[in-house]
Amino acid sequence: MNQDQLKQAVAQAAVDHILPRLDSKSIVGVGTGSTANFFIDALAKHKMDFDGAIASSEATAARLKGHGIPVYDLNSTAELEFYVDGTDESDERLHLIKGGGAALTREKIVAAVARTFICIADASKLVPVLGAFPLPVEVIPMARSYVARQLVKLGGDPVYREGVLTDNGNVILDVHNLSITDPVKLEADINAIVGVVTNGLFAARPADLLLLGTAEGVKTLKR
Ligand code: 5RP
Secondary structure, three states: OOHHHHHHHHHHHHHHHHHHHOOOOOEEEEOOOHHHHHHHHHHHOOHHHOOEEEEOOHHHHHHHHHOOOOEOOHHHOOOOOEEEEOOOEEOOOOOEEOOOOOOHHHHHHHHHHOOEEEEEEEHHHEOOOEOOOOEEEEEOHHHHHHHHHHHHHOOOEEEEOOOOOOOOOOEEEEEEOOOEOOHHHHHHHHHOOOOEEEEOEEOOOOOOEEEEEEOOEEEEEEO
């Protein structure tokens, strides 16, 4: 199986997992990226079996609406059982690096609200130690240089993601050369820098379930 087929397999596995637990009032949190897109396409076949979705980005909202799935405002949604999203890296404890698609802040907000965060990924995303994938940090534009200097003090090499503005109107610094042995601490340390909106470490709130697409089939890892 190629990488897209593995992504498709985990997207379908996520739909199979949540579908028996949905009813006509259910709202599903939906992530961003190519794996999340496969999930949206698979979920759309069952759009009569749930109410609608919360989108973690404008791109995801557009894809959901394109399928005729209602998209709701998170502020008017009290209950969210499931959030389903891809990742750029996961370790065995389901700590993640996300934000390759620049949607990390909204993704983190929806993940925080959801009772169950199901991460879907092909096998290449599972790593022993986080950090080979550059860590995305969303930054208020006027703070970019200051935040970059602070990130260097934390041992990273930040690179400005040129030409990218997030859905929130901010910029992204991708931090290279971090070996992240304590993701919970590093997440908090980076978030404490003035001007940082959030960073792509999902460690304080990791995934609850990782559906991993492998050549031998979909494997389930639990926290
Ligand atoms: C977007 C993300 C994505 O989940 C992450 O980049 C993985 O993307 P893909 O499913 O395309 O590999 O965090 O901000």
